[in-house]
Amino acid sequence: MSLTTPDRFGAQSANEVTVRLTSSSRDVKGRAVEWTLLSTLLISLLILVALIVNLVDRAWPILSGRLGDFLSSGIDASSAADAGVWQAIRGTLILSVIVAVVAFPLGIACAVYLEEYAGKSKVAGLIRINVRNLAGVPSIVYGILGLTIFVKFAGGLTGGRTVISGGLALSVLVLPVVIITASEALRAVPRSIREGALGVGATQWETVRSHVLPSAAPGILTGTVLALSRAAGEAAPILLVGAVTGLLRTGNQSLWTQITDGGFTSMPVAIFSYARQTGADFQAVTGAASLILLILVILINGLAIWLRNRFERSW
Amino acid sequence: MSVHDSSLTSTRQNGEVSMSTTPETEKVPVFRTRDLAVYYGDFRAVRDVNVDINGQEITAFIGPSGCGKSTVLRCFDRMNDLIVGARVEGKVEYHGIDLYDKDVDAVEVRRRVGMVFQKPNPFPKSIYDNLAFGPRLNGVKKKGELDAIVESSLKRAALWDEVKDRLKASAMGLSGGQQQRLCIARCIAVEPDVILMDEPCSALDPIATARIEDLMQEIKRDFTIIIVTHNMQQAARVSDRTAFFTTEVNPESDRRTGVLVEFDFTEKIFSNPGDERTEAYVTGRFG
Amino acid sequence: MAHATGQWQTTDLKLSSDRRRSDTRMRWLFTAAALTTLVVTLLIIFILFRDAWSFFVEVPKADLWTLGWFPRRGYFDVKTLVVGTLMVTGIAMLIAVPLGLGVAIYLSEFARPRVRKFLKPIIEILAGIPSVVLGYFAISFINPNIITALVGGANKAFNIAAAGVAVGILTVPIIASVTEDALRAVPLSLREASYGLGARRVPTVFRVVLPASISGVVAALILGISRAIGETMVVAIAAGAVGGGLFSTDPFKPGQTMTAAMAALGFGSDQVAGDGLAFQSLFFIGFLLFVFTLLLNLLGDRLVRRVREEY
Numbered sequence: 001m002s003l004t005t006p007d008r009f010g011a012q013s014a015n016e017v018t019v020r021l022t023s024s025s026r027d028v029k030g031r032a033v034e035w036t037l038l039s040t041l042l043i044s045l046l047i048l049v050a051l052i053v054n055l056v057d058r059a060w061p062i063l064s065g066r067l068g069d070f071l072s073s074g075i076d077a078s079s080a081a082d083a084g085v086w087q088a089i090r091g092t093l094i095l096s097v098i099v100a101v102v103a104f105p106l107g108i109a110c111a112v113y114l115e116e117y118a119g120k121s122k123v124a125g126l127i128r129i130n131v132r133n134l135a136g137v138p139s140i141v142y143g144i145l146g147l148t149i150f151v152k153f154a155g156g157l158t159g160g161r162t163v164i165s166g167g168l169a170l171s172v173l174v175l176p177v178v179i180i181t182a183s184e185a186l187r188a189v190p191r192s193i194r195e196g197a198l199g200v201g202a203t204q205w206e207t208v209r210s211h212v213l214p215s216a217a218p219g220i221l222t223g224t225v226l227a228l229s230r231a232a233g234e235a236a237p238i239l240l241v242g243a244v245t246g247l248l249r250t251g252n253q254s255l256w257t258q259i260t261d262g263g264f265t266s267m268p269v270a271i272f273s274y275a276r277q278t279g280a281d282f283q284a285v286t287g288a289a290s291l292i293l294l295i296l297v298i299l300i301n302g303l304a305i306w307l308r309n310r311f312e313r314s315w
Numbered sequence: 316m317s318v319h320d321s322s323l324t325s326t327r328q329n330g331e332v333s334m335s336t337t338p339e340t341e342k343v344p345v346f347r348t349r350d351l352a353v354y355y356g357d358f359r360a361v362r363d364v365n366v367d368i369n370g371q372e373i374t375a376f377i378g379p380s381g382c383g384k385s386t387v388l389r390c391f392d393r394m395n396d397l398i399v400g401a402r403v404e405g406k407v408e409y410h411g412i413d414l415y416d417k418d419v420d421a422v423e424v425r426r427r428v429g430m431v432f433q434k435p436n437p438f439p440k441s442i443y444d445n446l447a448f449g450p451r452l453n454g455v456k457k458k459g460e461l462d463a464i465v466e467s468s469l470k471r472a473a474l475w476d477e478v479k480d481r482l483k484a485s486a487m488g489l490s491g492g493q494q495q496r497l498c499i500a501r502c503i504a505v506e507p508d509v510i511l512m513d514e515p516c517s518a519l520d521p522i523a524t525a526r527i528e529d530l531m532q533e534i535k536r537d538f539t540i541i542i543v544t545h546n547m548q549q550a551a552r553v554s555d556r557t558a559f560f561t562t563e564v565n566p567e568s569d570r571r572t573g574v575l576v577e578f579d580f581t582e583k584i585f586s587n588p589g590d591e592r593t594e595a596y597v598t599g600r601f602g
Numbered sequence: 603m604a605h606a607t608g609q610w611q612t613t614d615l616k617l618s619s620d621r622r623r624s625d626t627r628m629r630w631l632f633t634a635a636a637l638t639t640l641v642v643t644l645l646i647i648f649i650l651f652r653d654a655w656s657f658f659v660e661v662p663k664a665d666l667w668t669l670g671w672f673p674r675r676g677y678f679d680v681k682t683l684v685v686g687t688l689m690v691t692g693i694a695m696l697i698a699v700p701l702g703l704g705v706a707i708y709l710s711e712f713a714r715p716r717v718r719k720f721l722k723p724i725i726e727i728l729a730g731i732p733s734v735v736l737g738y739f740a741i742s743f744i745n746p747n748i749i750t751a752l753v754g755g756a757n758k759a760f761n762i763a764a765a766g767v768a769v770g771i772l773t774v775p776i777i778a779s780v781t782e783d784a785l786r787a788v789p790l791s792l793r794e795a796s797y798g799l800g801a802r803r804v805p806t807v808f809r810v811v812l813p814a815s816i817s818g819v820v821a822a823l824i825l826g827i828s829r830a831i832g833e834t835m836v837v838a839i840a841a842g843a844v845g846g847g848l849f850s851t852d853p854f855k856p857g858q859t860m861t862a863a864m865a866a867l868g869f870g871s872d873q874v875a876g877d878g879l880a881f882q883s884l885f886f887i888g889f890l891l892f893v894f895t896l897l898l899n900l901l902g903d904r905l906v907r908r909v910r911e912e913y
Binding site (some may be wrong): 011027030032033036037038039040041043045046047050051054055058072084085089106109110112113114116118125126129130131132133134136137138139140143145146147148149171175176179203204205206229230231233234237239240243244245268271272275276279283286290293294297298301304305 | 617621622624625628629630632633635637638640641642645646649650658671672700701703704705707708709721723724725726727728730731732734735736737738739741743771774802803805808809825826829831833835836838839844855861864865868869884889891892895896898899900901902903
């Protein structure tokens with residue numbers, strides 16, 4: 001029995017209609033578009049692969065030859081055979097600690113203010129917009145800030161061109177990121193929990209301390225780890241604050257002296273420094289340093305994602 | 316600040332307010348409101364509320380949606396303070412003290428005037444910690460004392476037998492009805508003298524609802540209870556006095572303002588209401 | 603419960619002073635923390651403006667429009683830097699816009715949930731790559747392999763194009779994530795309406811969903827541009843022209859952007875010289891950069907907030 005339709009649609013047999021309904025796979029144009037879009041994703045993947053392969057390829061002489069030596073040698077921009085990254089690794093670690101100590105409490109406190117105390121007031125709106133703008137300021141501007149304030153103005157306190165100044169500059173850079181992610185984490189805590197605490201006669205601080213912060217802690221943790229990863233990869237502010245790019249002699253000074261008085265460097269700065277060297281033998285050095293930094297950053301990000309998944313809470 | 320030894324009931328008919336005083340020398344109003352109005356920004360949510368809430372009684376606020384019953388309830392524990400732009404005008408007196416006096420600390424008010432919310436909101440912690448939270452804030456540190464408070468609060472909330480073996484388990488694992496009783500126990504733990512209940516049973520099944528209604532009757536000896544409810548039958552079953560609110564449309568702004576229509580003994584409200592609007596609501600003709 | 607009967611005083615409703623003081627103290631602490639962010643912005647503006655103004659006042663104006671940017675020799679041709687920045691940004695957007703939009707549209711509208719979960723981390727990893735690493739990638743891979751292939755070897759070892767491509771790669775994640783947010787904010791009911799009329803997925807996406815999310819897409823592009831403009835290290839490594847650059851519009855030659863010029867000025871021996879005109883030009887360029895990116899960010903932010911609430 002065939003289906004019939006009014007003449008203006010043309011007579012169609014059951015067969016034709018069936019074909020129409022089931023032949024979505026014949027939608028050639030649609031498929032083509034979908035594949036084009038998928039290809040953008042695949043190109044991105046390809047870029048990532050090309051990056052890693054290229055780095056490994058360039059770094060191979062060092063990875064296979066003198067990895068241990070590389071990891072333990074100091075920064076040396078004059079001789080590729082002696083160049084290493086241990087001071088850079090140490091610098092990055094110290095910078096990370098400073099960022100964690102300075103930016104995290106400050107950023108979380110600011111987020112608590114915005115979410116728990118200020119609500120929708122005008123001041124809160126102004127601060128929020130300000131934070132969002134700061135998040136988009138080019139990192140080199142934070143370098144200028146670091147140079148002017150932490151190195152020159154407060155030189156007596158920070159020791160001038162020290163890792164402390166660098167860490168402070170990075171902390172300011174990363175502060176907006178911490179604030180934004182911590183705010184999101186606080187906002188995700190349901191209002192009913194706060195009302196429950198206030199309802200039995202808790203002050204606002206007691207409510208935040210006992211209920212809101214513990215509930216938001218996983219989200220805040222994830223956000224701070226991501227901020228740390230960002231800080232670890234930044235070079236421009238550190239350069240302006242006076243990181244050493246050529247040769248760094250740390251000699252036999254105590255750790256405290258080195259931190260408060262001595263020169264310093266970090267992984268991104270070391271990579272920048274080595275990348276500028278024209279000798280072909282520096283290719284391996286730069287490649288190896290880049291690979292190490294990349295692995296470090298991926299590990300930190302991976303940690304953040306793992307934390308996020310582990311503590312994902314459904315209310 | 317004299318102790319009032321008579322309770323006040325008011326009815327409004329044709330725009331005129333008439334007062335009748337019933338001498339009940341043993342009952343002292345815990346709350347008294349005079350011309351209470353609440354604004355959210357420019358919007359007047361509820362106006363001209365005059366009620367006396369007596370101790371050891373259950374007072375019900377009933378009325379259609381949007382009539383301001385919850386708003387008025389939240390005046391009694393100053394929860395409206397949390398809403399940006401909320402403003403309270405008129406007087407709310409608690410044991411004769413102006414609740415909104417600048418020397419009165421809202422946090423202390425909330426300890427004495429507890430609140431149970433529509434959707435049970437236990438803390439995502441253990442049952443024990445839920446109950447111990449309030450007392451710890453108030454300085455109770457010793458484990459022995461806390462244990463005693465936890466046990467007695469749970470007993471008074473009729474939850475002890477069900478949870479006594481798993482006090483350290485998470486409160487989120489309890490059923491809805493159990494969670495709500497936990498919230499009531501949590502209030503009781505800080506020894507309030509008033510418990511406000513904002514539609515406490517609307518998220519619960521009928522059996523859990525019945526248990527909470529029974530619980531209310533048991534604890535009203537020790538606490539003054541004010542309950543907001545959508546469920547008229549519940550109000551009729553449970554309360555001693557009832558206040559009926561309704562909404563009035565403001566012709567200029569087309570917004571609804573809540574207003575207290577009638578406040579009297581529950582029996583009277585439901586069997587022989589003074590105002591025709593009350594009658595229309597309780598007989599189900601509207602709302 | 604000391605007053606079952608009898609008179610109550612206002613003081614009965616006072617909170618223990620320890621708790622009240624503690625609460626007030628913490629409140630002030632949090633407020634101070636929030637105010638520091640305002641202080642930071644004010645400091646940035648003040649620091650940049652003070653020396654930028656001083657530079658602008660002192661510099662012989664003819665030196666601002668000259669053959670190139672050689673600050674140590676007194677040539678401060680700003681347009682060299684601006685053109686350099688525009689070229690890098692332009693090339694970057696050529697890469698980042700198709701890739702970023704494509705990725706976002708695919709992940710949001712076409713990918714099945716399991717596929718999405720698998721592929722989305724690619725973008726997140728891309729977002730985490732430090733810019734110095736991409737800068738090195740530009741000179742060690744992009745330039746020898748891709749650019750050379752494009753122009754048959756007519757390019758220099760350091761050039762704008764290679765840097766531009768690398769900046770483009772850097773910008774893909776931000777365009778992708780903001781666009782994806784915008785697409786996901788489009789209500790399901792809109793899509794259902796389209797499918798209900800018999801439309802297939804592709805027309806639905808391009809004729810219904812994308813137009814509905816256009817302000818978010820535009821925001822993504824604006825924020826991407828802002829990111830590309832502000833990128834420093836990639837250009838510092840890959841575009842060459844460390845000491846300065848002649849004015850040029852050829853992307854296959856070395857070039858100088860605002861950010862790289864600032865980097866070149868800000869480190870090394872110039873700092874010792876301190877207050878020379880050359881050093882002050884750092885602040886001048888910085889101020890211009892700050893204003894550009896601020897305006898772009900404000901605009902992009904306005905559009906983003908139309909798409910979703912707050913952050």
